[in-house]
Amino acid sequence: MSERARGDEERRNFHGSGNDGFECGHCGEDVLPLAQGSYRNHCPACLWSRHVDVVPGDRGSDCGGLMEPVKLTGASGSGWKVLQRCIACGFERFNGVVLDDLRQPDNWDVLVALGAESR
Secondary structure, three states: OHHHOOOOOOOOOOOOOOOOOOEEEOOOOEEOOOOOOOOOOOOOOOOOOOOEEEEEEOOOOEEEEEEEEEEEEEEEEOOEEEEEEEOOOOOEEEEEEOOOOOOOOOOOOHHHHHHHHHO
């Protein structure tokens, strides 16, 4: 089964709390876990992430490439999402925008710039 097809399945083989801090592989930002207990899988400073999951949280991909933010979309009913594309293998995934985290919300200026590029 392809990664793209498996990415639509329910989360399985979940590792860790899913709300772990990390250092951004693109800009070096120290990314804190989300305060409200959900999980963050992208850097709030630059919106990049790393391709480590097939299904969010499973750590099932052995690619490890950096995932570039390529498009901002306003999915109706589910809020703003950032489309990311792996620069190593081309895998794509949408990630929800995080604006309500008081400690480290996604950078509004970076979101606006990405939205302008997406037109």
